[in-house]
């Protein structure tokens with residue numbers, strides 16, 4: 001039996017409303033709100049990046065797990081916005097937690113599914129008996145090009161999961177991965193902002209892969225949508241996860257708890273993992289949860305989790321994801337946002 | 350190789366201090382000998398919560414921090430009585446006063462231009478979850 005022994009999230013305090021971005025580019029805010037079903041997005045502080053968000057999320061996971069960080073045998077950080085091009089984010093995270101030096105460490109990249117990739121590998125290593133605990137994190141502080149549709153959604157946040165074999169809060173019953181070579185979204189070396197194939201990012205990319213992974217894991221498990229208390233999907237905007245959930249046969253009530261994107265934006269590698277933390281914060285013992293990530297390029301990782309009696313004891317030990325989302329936000333105007341995101345050219349001489 | 354930075358990682362990243370086994374004094378950062386004369390110290394991790402003991406507002410800062418002004422630098426008294434000095438993040442100066450509860454969070458403290466290393470450490474933040 002392997003699964004989650006501790007989970008945690010972190011979302012920065014700053015937000016920008018969609019209207020504030022639309023105003024700058026002369027865009028129709030209402031059309032964007034309707035089209036994306038996003039009202040605001042999180043923005044990192046100027047002193048926050050994927051490493052700092054990962055550390056705070058991981059500290060919450062360690063607190064819930066109640067373990068000694070020395071027993072963490074692997075630290076995996078999945079992100080599209082690692083602070084260094086060369087030097088793993090995981091080195092900083094492992095050091096901050098006190099998991100070094102007897103620890104395996106790697107950064108993962110696969111657009112928005114880098115976080116679930118780390119979860120997949122962490123589960124496998126614990127299952128193989130290679131280590132007692134493995135930590136997997138999905139976090140991002142991604143940027144869209146100014147004025148591009150992605151600027152309205154790209155946000156900041158992350159989630160961390162400690163995988164183990166004993167004292168589980170949620171057992172992983174099944175996993176399934178589904179991937180193809182699909183060029184829907186990419187960024188070449190030395191380019192600052194990613195490119196995307198516009199509407200092509202929908203049907204042959206997001207929907208095809210989530211449906212592929214979702215149907216396969218349901219078939220593999222012999223379960224049907226009605227068996228699940230919750231389902232959470234990659235959420236690049238408000239519409240896609242609700243639509244794909246309904247296509248797979250889930251009801252709105254099963255999807256709403258992990259559906260954070262209208263108030264959070266798209267946290268990329270953090271998107272479905274942060275949604276899963278919001279579900280674990282409130283789920284009841286014995287609940288079944290389906291999670292399916294999506295990363296452009298393209299692929300999906302699917303997981304079926306079953307919560308345990310122990311879940312209840314851990315829920316109150318660290319801040320809830322919805323509290324990070326809803327309490328005491330600091331709203332920025334576009335000028336402050338541009339400063340936060342380093343979009344202002346400074347005289348550095 | 351920034352040896353000083355690497356050497357300071359235990360205190361900057363993990364709040365690792367030392368405690369005198371003879372008189373109980375806490376040293377942050379850890380020292381080889383205590384003021385009481387004893388050299389018998391043990392590792393000790395500081396609590397990450399406390400309150401503002403005193404502070405000042407920086408309105409004209411060094412060039413590395415010009416994106417943060419105005420910002421608060423505070424002496425924080427941790428729950429065990431240990432005092433340390435750090436920036437207060439995500440807070441306007443008027444939100445900070447003596448006695449304000451804070452938590453230490455992991456933040457970027459400094460970065461060497463766009464090409465050098467990124468230095469991480471702790472900053473204090475106000476309680477986010479009060480109603």
Ligand SMILES: [Zn+2]
Pocket residue numbers: 369370371372373374383384385386387
């Ligand atoms: Zn002493």
